[in-house]
Amino acid sequence: MVGKITWTRRSLLGAGAALTVGLPAIRPARAAVELRLTHPADTSHPVHIEAEAMVKRIAERTNGQVKIAIFPNNALGSPVEAAQQTRLGAIDMMMLNPANIEALSKTIGVINIPYQFDSYEHAHKTLDVTGRDWIAEQLKAAGFTWIANLEWGFRAVTNSRRPINQPADVQGLKIRVPPELAIKAAFEALGASTQTIAFQEVYLALANNVVDGQDNPVGTTFAAKFYEAQKHIALTRHIYASIMFCANPRVWSGKLTEEQRKIISEEGTKAGAGARKGVRDNEESNLAAMEKAGVAVTRPDVAPFRDKMGPAYDQLRKALGDETWNSWTKLVAAARA
Secondary structure, eight states: OOOOOOOOHHHHHHHHHHHHTTSOOOOOOOOOEEEEEEOOOOTTSHHHHHHHHHHHHHHHHTTTSEEEEEEOTTTTSOHHHHHHHHHHTSSOEEEEOGGGGTTTOSSGGGGGOTTOOSSHHHHHHIIIIITHHHHHHHHHHHTOEEEEEEEEEEEEEEESSOOOSSGGGTTTOEEEEOSOHHHHHHHHHTTOEEEEOOGGGHHHHHHTTSSSEEEEEHHHHHHTTGGGGOSEEEOOOOOEEEEEEEEOHHHHHHTSOHHHHHHHHHHHHHHHHHHHHHHHHHHHHHHHHHHHTTOEEEOOOSHHHHHTOHHHHHHHHHHHOHHHHHHHHHHHHHTTO
16 A cells, blocks of 8 residues: 655655756747947938948847837937937937037047048048047947947038138138037138037028038938028048947946947948948939039039148047047048058
């Protein structure tokens, strides 16, 4: 006769433990990471188009474990506000112009020094190769993790008064500028007066003749329809406008695995190459559309404009400091080799 077995709480726990011996541990599935990415580009701009393609590829390559929601057109606040929120972690990622964080980094403004880049290729080699590590360090010190470089393109100036073919044509114009020291200094060195106006208010300021003109990359001027209130656009190419894909460092290192970070970096670099190509491919078609709308396009020799930048360089060098200025200009020069 088999004796009766009495199960106590202790014996049940012991039996359960014995059953698990030799079995592999079952780990809970890692929850999908959901991130927010903001940028200032219009939805028709190559930056946004490439960002959309990028997040789809990231979702596919991570098997849906990394989902990134995009908020274009400054939907989460102005670029300066979004930069502050990204630094604090309220926003996970953003695509920022270095000028957006001048309040957080004394050094990063060197990227916007007027007429320092000879061409798109020169700018790309500086940002991607000779200056890459230096830029990443400046962004890290400001509270951001750099991921990849995208692009707005070289800036052009529009106005409603006269064509610009030489520096003297800028003198006396009232130009709207963003809150960026390099742009303000460049136009004042050319004899213009400057007025800072929020981007969302620029169209009305132009239409109501509050200012004579404004400066932006061609694609931005076209997408924002600023040309509708202007008669002239000059390809002065005074400043190369970069846009950098960055993340909050705690989000980058704390929410993402090493493999996920690798995938995002690779896809960010791919998006950067696509945006750069899109900006350059669209520039001539945007200019043609503006000409069709009645805007006169001029393509002045930039050398005389560069020769007028002495006062701007003095102002920027003082603001940035000699050490930063010298370190950066060596990296720019190295990219010419």
